Amino acid sequence: MGEASPPLLNEDGTRGAGRAGASPVLAVSMRQITKRFPGVLANDHVDFEAAAGEVHALLGENGAGKTTLSNILTGLYRPDEGEIELYGERVRFRSPREALHAGVGMVHQHFLLVAPFTVAENVLLGDHRAEGRSFVLHQRAIEQRVAELGERYGLAIDPRARIWQLSVGEQQRIEILKALYREARILILDEPTAVLTPQEAGMLFQTLRAMAAEGKTVIFISHKLHEVKAVADRVTVLRGGSKVATVSAAEATQRSLAALMVGREIAVAHRVQRESAVGGVILELEHLSAAGDRGGLALKDVSLEVRAGEIVAVAGVAGNGQRELAEAVSGIRDLEAGVVRVAGRVLRSGDPRAAIAAGVAYIPEDRLGTGLAPSLSVAANVVLKSYRAPPVSRGPVLILRRMRELALALISRYDVKAPGPDTPVRNLSGGNLQKLVLGREFEGERRVLVAAQPTRGLDVGAIEAVHAHLRGAAANGLAVLLISEDLDEIRALADRIVVMYEGEIRGELDAETATVEEIGYLMAGGER
């Protein structure tokens, strides 16, 4: 769809192009967009405009309608009402492919990758130009191009690696690569930085700014205020399916944006003083080594202690062994060497039941698909860890009524927005999924909590709630192992910080005094 080549932006239209004045080309104009889903008004007469050459942030809480709006722009959904113009021309996309042809690319929050395929194959998939057109796959050529692209945009990745072997962070990079490869003129990124380190995010921002400077339009969906401030020219805020305002990023403050977003003033995440750890050592990891999915050791001689009431954060770039660490502690991954002790007792390696029985709660990185069974009901998912014993089951018999009662109780206690206990969980939004997992994992007698990326993809309100729950868990005497890539979160919550790099613990910092720069240095493999 490249023939109607749009007039590009004037040279001066880089940063701030979207603001009135230089009369930039309107790349995207969505008017009065309305989209209804059964029981939900996802978009309510939303107006949205983005100019060529600007980075336009779409800010809003979970369920504010950001993803729906972008799905409409990318042709995944059709609006019930309203119209869309690209570069002044009215369009009606019948499929994402048409949108892609028109130059609209999207990096989704939930990755759209084929797990058994290689990186190169995924990048190529669905592309019908150049290499994608050929009947025979020219593996080498494609791999080389992908590698080149990755290098050019600082998204280094092995094009021959298979998706299932990669961490979530690495998979995200492929999604970004994919859109870049398609040479989209309008690129939508749904929470792209959620899995990146500050340094990586900074590099991404540079990429995005460079793209904007080339006259492309970048629509950046986020609920991280400092990112929006850092990268966007303008910000459109959505709340409850409606547009609240479009403001200039330079003139807005984090506080004013947060207020627009949640409709109330909210405290920016900061360190909350807690009673320092008083209890004895609950979780002991001694010289843990474990294999990764790609062979080789993903965890190398990791030793760590967490005391009751203490939050120890594990910082690191995605794919440096954090996931394997969490899985080793929760018994999901077999150990090559070393032992995990909970309250002095050694856990059987590779036996999740032993970990569950010992009171290890685990909030996995991948909520849907690991933490929850997607097509099963809320009720079935709520009892995932408690179904073996009364009151959920009596002997071999499952008590369905009790399952529904527990689900209803959890729905109301954790404020999960779900139509009912019988709804399949895959119909719930990200924030509600996490609340469900949290509620379930806190159920029963717990000694240790392993939380992997517990707030990824959640909005400010939900993040606060999750943080409060984590602090509450520590206050109740749990040993909390927090694995996160969000340094603000780590500094807001942790008592101690350890940094993982290539499967090893590279250093331990006191959360009170650690600086972002210092952590970032260690995360990037720096030696102390």
Added chain:
Amino acid sequence: MRLERRLEHPRWLLVAVPLGSIAFAFLLMAVVLLATGHNPGATYRRMFDAAFFANGALTSTLVFATPIVFTGLAAAAAFRMQLYNIGGEGQFYWGAIAAVGIALYLGDQGVGSTPVYVLAMSVAGALAGAAWAAIPAVLRAFARTNEIITSLMLNYIAGLVLTYLIIDSHSYWRDTESFEGQTFPLGKAIPDEAKWPSGTLDAFGGIVVPLGFGIAAAVAAVIWAVYSRTRFGYELQVIGDSQRTARFAGMRLRRKILAVMCISGAVAGLGGASFEGDFAYQIDPTGLQASFYGYTGIVVAALARYSPLAVVPVGFFIGGLLNAGFTLQGADFPAGLVGVMQGLILFCALGGEVLVRYRFRLGRGVRRAPDTPSVEAAS
């Protein structure tokens, strides 16, 4: 026209769609019949008469329905965990072999009590079926071999074993004494006491209900209860949906694969036992292999949406069609009709799945307005 994903699946759809699919298949078939010069109305009337309404029709329909209800249950039982046991055919053969073997043996020992025979044949058949199913199960659990292929291949081996026992050897199962047996390769008949009893319903001029059909219905109820009301069934459901989630929750995948495949095989094997005890009384290698009970069971399970309770009526219905095809075949009745019919029904039913998951919407936003610029014309 466009498709929209349904967020919820109303219950009535789960019944309406298969029924609608069957009706649609009959419509399609009518076109085929017209094209080949048959009167669809009359043909269907004859078919349904032969299957359900004529005197004694239901009795013979049950003969066809009983084995495929068993094999249908076997397929449905495995599918709960997203395992595809295509080996119902071979497990059915082994069930028949074991049941006949134990009946012959007990006959040689002079046992005269029918309940003993029924029990022994059922247990032997189920065990043999389970053992045969354990082969793909072990391969799947420990070597990650695709169970579809292994279980399918084992069917051919089981078929050859049947042929070997009766035609290519003087095995214990072969009749080597009677005159016919010495002239033709025949299976040895089980003693009269080993023939399973049947009940007669005083309706429609008397319907003979074989014991096997009653057992099948009971098995269906048990499987349903176990799968929907027990921890075991819950675990299967979680594993079937997401193995990672199952691992996360500490469920033991390998054991469940073994258990489910063995249950599935046991049900198919029980079907083989019932087939021998109720109807066949001896191993007939060509007849067994020409009946495709195992494969038909997969069709039945698919039509029943893998619900064990629905397998019973669906099996009954398909049994009726098989019976009609068998009874009516001749010059004026297209012999392939029932086969084509079955194929069309399955085809429509699987196509109808789309309607359960998605809804069709007509109009609005589908065609572009005439004044829409060329932005989408290039697609």
